[in-house]
Amino acid sequence: MNAIFKALNDETRRDILELLRKQEMTAGDIADQFHISKPSISHHLDILKRADLVTSEKKGQFVVYSLNTTIVDDILQWIITLKK
Amino acid sequence: MNAIFKALNDETRRDILELLRKQEMTAGDIADQFHISKPSISHHLDILKRADLVTSEKKGQFVVYSLNTTIVDDILQWIITLKK
């Protein structure tokens, strides 16, 4: 749970998740959406991956990232519990 | 949204929210549940308050903290959107 909340505690990373909600994207395409260097985006993607919020698959020279909605359920569960 | 995720990005603060889920508590009673100094807990409570996740009310020399479930809904909404 720690890794998930840590991952969500950054606007750029939350924006990446919203991008991936619509479609999977390569690391480069993701980076192009921000005014941040590619290495920094790569680092953000790594944090999202460690939290299991995204998955990545190498396709040739590209790396395609996708949202992992399974883990999103875990956060939902945690927050819903607060309301019970 | 930033303040909310920032507030949730700490195990102690999440634990405080879970305590308050069951009942409202004074600052001192909350502090007693952790091996952390009272000033530090006071600081955590301040962050939770700025995020509107808790409310506080002074009762005599005590300050009673409660969970604010209205804001919890905002987080739910954000996360649910990720799944749509």
Added chain:
DNA sequence: TAAATATTTAGACAAATATCTAAATATTAT
């Protein structure tokens, strides 16, 4: 095989954060 393209790793640095102790403020009880 050499050059080009895509991505990550490494190392550095400034800013943010969690924690502490000491002191200040507010309220209640003697």
Added chain:
DNA sequence: ATAATATTTAGATATTTGTCTAAATATTTA
């Protein structure tokens, strides 16, 4: 009024974090 109790504020410090540039790795194309 003074002492005791509850909480917050102030200031310091070590750690974590987001960012950058330069270099390394992997893949494709000429």
